[in-house]
Amino acid sequence: MRFVKGASDPLSIFFLCSFTFMGQRFRSVEHAYQYEKARFSGLDGLTERIRNCNSAYSAKMLGQEVPRSTSLESLNFNLMNQLLKLKWEQVPYFRNELLAAKGMEIVHPVSDIFWGTGTKDRKGRDMFGALLQNLLKIQIRSPERPHSRNHTHAPTISIPIQTTNRFDALAPNSNTNTPASQKHNKIPLFSKHRPGI
Helix, strand or coil: CEECCCCCCCCCCCCCCCEEECCEEECCHHHHHHHHHHHHCCCHHHHHHHHCCCCHHHHHHHHCCCCCCCCHHHHHHHHHHHHHHHHHHHCHHHHHHHHHCCCCCEECCCCCCCCCCECCCCECCCHHHHHHHHHHHHHHHCCCCCCCCCCCCCCCEEECCCCCCCCHHHCCCCCCCCCHHHCCEEECCCCCCCCCC
């Protein structure tokens, strides 16, 4: 089992590294994640404050000023998936650590019930661990050579909001008879009409 251990771990989004997203340079994935949330909320003043933070933790604290929305889970999921894919392409330490986890279950042992394993009283879905596991699986199956590109668009990812198994959210929806109430919500990552996250 491979635990994501915190800011000193290359698999963590708090890990300080040179990272480019939407033409901007960031100190970590967490910086980019919080920056994008603020940008789509129209908080232009907050975006630069986040980008200039000296630590990922400070960026996260500033990101708490972004209003929550009813679509928060699915929007954040799509954004995080794209950022991890870019980190794979840009950060060698991340690639090496992720490849070293081949054959192991990747676990994010934090109390957040969406991104982590949760607490003793509230079991989490560990979607961050699931995203890392899925990225590793994809790269092993059909490896891509890291390269530079202009990242302005991202794919739409389907996730069921009420998923109980973390890997269910990453599996293709092949059941054409799924009731409408259980179908995946499809939300484009970069959309002018997307609510703030």
